[in-house]
Structure formats: structure tokens, C-alpha cells
Amino acid sequence: xxxxxxxxxxxxxxxxxxxxILMMASMATLVFVxxxxxxxxxxxxxxxxxxxxxxxxxxxxxxxxxxxxxxxxVAVDVLQDRLPSRLRRWVRAAVGLALVAFLAVxxxxxxxxxxxxxxxxxxxxxxxxxLLYLGLPIGTLLLGLHLVLVFRDFVERRFETPDDLxxxxxx
Numbered sequence: 001x002x003x004x005x006x007x008x009x010x011x012x013x014x015x016x017x018x019x020x021i022l023m024m025a026s027m028a029t030l031v032f033v034x035x036x037x038x039x040x041x042x043x044x045x046x047x048x049x050x051x052x053x054x055x056x057x058x059x060x061x062x063x064x065x066x067x068x069x070x071x072x073x074v075a076v077d078v079l080q081d082r083l084p085s086r087l088r089r090w091v092r093a094a095v096g097l098a099l100v101a102f103l104a105v106x107x108x109x110x111x112x113x114x115x116x117x118x119x120x121x122x123x124x125x126x127x128x129x130x131l132l133y134l135g136l137p138i139g140t141l142l143l144g145l146h147l148v149l150v151f152r153d154f155v156e157r158r159f160e161t162p163d164d165l166x167x168x169x170x171x
Contacts, residue, residue, distance in 0.1 A: 009149055013066070013069070013146075016065060017066060019062055020059055020062050020063050020066065023058060023059050024059060026055060027056065027059070030045075030048045031048065033045070034048040046124055047124045047125055049124075050122060050125060051125070054122075054132050054135075057132060057135050058135040058139075060135075061135045061136060061138065061140070061142075062138070062139055064139060064142075065139075065146030068147060068150070069146055069150055069159065070159050080092065089155050089156065092154065092155045092156075093155045096147060096151055096155060099147060103140045103141070103143055103144035104144060106137070106140040107137045107144065108137075110136035110140060113133050114133045114134050114136075114137060115130070117129040117133050
């Protein structure tokens with residue numbers, strides 16, 4: 001039986017995955033429809049390019065935590081691989097703590113940037129530019145949360161595979 005925290009974490013990961021999946025599906029659909037419209041009907045949907053660019057930014061930030069959980073971020077680990085295992089864990093713990101601190105600062109500064117840009121508008125849709133900029137602080141906040149949740153595994157270099165996560169309904 002899964003504990004409440006494990007079930008909450010699984011729900012968090014699943015929600016994060018579905019948001020990224022839906023945004024990617026939306027982006028692919030919009031681009032496809034716009035290409036067909038442009039070449040078949042000689043008409044381009046003017047707002048599609050803007051929306052898909054913004055979706056790509058959000059997907060990047062929202063997907064970063066999922067990539068971290070699976071060890072998919074680029075890393076230069078030649079030095080740490082040459083260290084004794086105990087020292088290697090200490091170095092990875094220090095790196096993880098530095099990363100959490102960096103993400104906390106990026107989150108705070110990101111929310112400040114959102115406030116600064118909120119009164120500006122996007123060129124085509126005239127939406128608050130702050131909506132686009134929200135991807136940064138929300139993404140860094142979620143990335144930090146993912147890191148905290150898997151910190152021990154991060155230090156030990158044990159990464160998840162898609163099969164590691166049991167479905168929410170299983171108890």
C-alpha cells in the first residue's frame with residue numbers, strides 16, 4: 001500500500017506529465033492546422049506562431065523537473081566519477097543543495113519579472129506578457145520541488161524510469 005506522501009507525489013508527477021503532454025499535443029495540432037491552412041487555403045492563422053512559441057517556453061520549464069527525475073539533464077561528471085563513493089555522494093549533495101538555492105533565487109526573481117512585465121502586452125493576442133514570463137518562476141518552483149522529492153536518489157544517482165511510477169489507483 002502506498003503512503004499518502006507517495007500517492008501525492010505520484011499525483012504531482014502525473015499532473016505535471018499531463019500538462020506537458022497536452023501542451024505538446026496542442027502545439028503540434030496548431031502548427032499542423034496552420035501549415036495545411038497556409039498551403040491549401042493560402043491563409044495563415046496569425047496567432048498560431050505566437051501561441052506555439054509561448055507553449056514551447058512553458059513546456060521547457062514544466063518538463064525540466066520530469067527530466068531531472070530521470071537523469072536526462074546534461075551533466076559533466078568526469079571528476080565526481082573519479083572520487084571515492086562516499087566523497088562522490090557528498091559532492092552530489094552539495095551540488096543538489098546549490099541547485100535548490102539557485103532555483104529558489106530564480107523563482108523569486110522570476111515572480112518579480114512577472115510583476116514587471118504584467119502591464120506589457122503580447123504583440124498579436126494582446127495578453128499580459130506576464131503570462132508568458134510565469135513559466136520561469138512556476139517551472140523553477142516545480143523543478144525545485146521535484147529535486148527535493150528525489151533528493152536522496154539524486155545524490156545516489158538513482159533515476160526513475162517510466163515503469164518506476166505505479167498508477168494512482170494501485171494501493
